[in-house]
Amino acid sequence: MSESRNAILGKLRAGRDAHPLPPPESDFAVLRNKRWDGAERLERIKRMMEAVHTEFLETTEADWPTDVQAFLKAQGTRNLLFGPATEAGARLSAEWTASGMAGGPELIPYADRVETFKERLFDGIDAGITTTLGAIADTGSLIVWPTPEEPRLMSLVPHMHLALLRADALYDTFWQAMTENRWADGMPTNALLISGPSKTADIEQTLAYGVHGPKRLVVVIIR
């Protein structure tokens, strides 16, 4: 099909060169100047995400695995999909079965290619837990970059998605997060912003949650 490629590019080039369009300057000041101070950022993220049905669980570095387990137990969650090879995953599995924590939902590792357990993933998993790279105050969004240890579908297929957020990993805008961390130098297979549970308003403008992805998004804030 390279014939079409050359024809299209040739036509575009001829059209542009006959009537050149000088490239305008782009002034990013409107994004650069958007700032909130530290405490306000988290408050804003919570407010914006709560407005779209996100739930929050406040905890600490020392207690988060126990708090997550207690929360899921109280919700009647049967099982939790996790990435055993991440630092968080290792801690989770170490503490999950430790004394005093028995009786919680079953931990299911995402350790193999999806092809090996697609059916179970779609039909039998209640919740999935992932880490995040932080969150954005401007829009109330989590930054999630799936990895081989924390695959893409963990944050999508289970009915509940739990996302670990460190309270010091907050950004003002999407633009700042990507420029400060030089994302353009190496994008991952898939990068995501997630700002709430899956939703739709396609039936007469009435909001409904969990149309395809998670019905619940629980952000675990670790201070």
Added chain:
Amino acid sequence: MGETSINFAKASSAALQDQQLRGNFRRAMDGLMSKRAVQFADTAEWNGVRTLGASVRLRALSKLPELLEKLEANCTKNGIQVHWASTTDEANAIVLSIMQRVNAKLVVKGKSMVSEEMHLNAFLEKHGIESLESDLGEYIVQLDEAMPSHIIMPAIHMNTKQIAHLFKQKIKEAEYTEDVAQLTDLARRVLRKKFATADVGISGVNMAVAETGTLCLVENEGNGRMSTTVPPVHIAVMGLEKVVEKLEDVPPVISLLTRSATAQPITTYVNMISSPRKEGEKDGPNEIHLVILDNGRSGIYADEELRNTLRCIRCGACMNHCPVYTKVGGHAYQAPYPGPIGSILMPQVEGLEKRGELPHACTMCNACVEICPVKIPIVEIMGRLRSEAVHPGDAVKGAGSHASKAEAMVWKGWSMTYASPLAYQFATALLAKLGNAAPASLPLLKEWTNVRSKPRFASRTLHALAREKGIPDV
């Protein structure tokens, strides 16, 4: 669709009779307009981000051929296979050949305007492949065997009751309910099975980043993520104008897009895909294909004024604010893109013979121009297309096709009369004497009197009256 011209006038007057439809649209659009206004309440911020967004789009257009080459090079480096299609037929053939190679039987589709332009579903079905829309609105419209009536909210023309009946009628396991949560849940159950078993996922592209070879997709439902992650093959289709230069160009455009479209600060998911599944990764498609479609866009691009049409980020705000669209709804336009943007885009893509009526579906009120987040001079282009429709030219396919001999003669006579004082005096005197006797059924006059009363001519001309009052005639 055949090559016959589309009759907007007839379809719109039918739509105007439909009280239910008018009510559905009115309510939805009123809500969207006021919610959007809240999102852009800070005028300085709106001006800043709008100017930035417009500059991002214009900068991309100023380097379009180079950016497309760069996009291709970076996608290829990342493992995404790039295809080029001059026409929708060619794009369909590319998609089909990929499907046939992997022996695909079931396809799940995310929302994509370009695939509507390609009539891809019908094409695939003809070749024995089931192509299922997975965006809830698109799914509803597909079940109803209808067309989307809005580019952001495809099923906006239907109310809950109508959708409840449709589900009951078309989905085997459906119980009748008007509960939106239950209806949504039913669609979830049906579609989840399909996501898990589909051979190929198809998506559109909101923006493609030349700098990094990244495809950006925004959505609320997660069906876009499902379609681009679960099936072993992902095919993305995009119009060639969708490229932006840099990754940092993405945030301002997304901000304008989501706030203008549905008045959300951001959609639930912003999905950025840069490669197929890599060694060691446990999910994601093994192959990604990007089909870049021209379909007349390179012709639009060649014209200095018309190329502004290609800035569009498909937010739909122009239709939400258009007094014509909000009254007649999207179906009257009988086009994948309705409303103001459709009225200028469709004639350029499909030719004025077929779509020459659409630029007339406009009151020239400028509401769309004021709202457009990337400052497209829609009304100017509308005027230009109106005149191209009746004047021979070579910029737009079918220019001159709407010229009518009678109309041309009338205008010619009019200009001659106005150019000569003597002819003017004679004509006005004649109209004062005989004008009122002219029957309303006269050609051209008939078009006017169809919906209006016939103009009444005064028995004496303004000049005569002035002379009587002693004002000297010039």
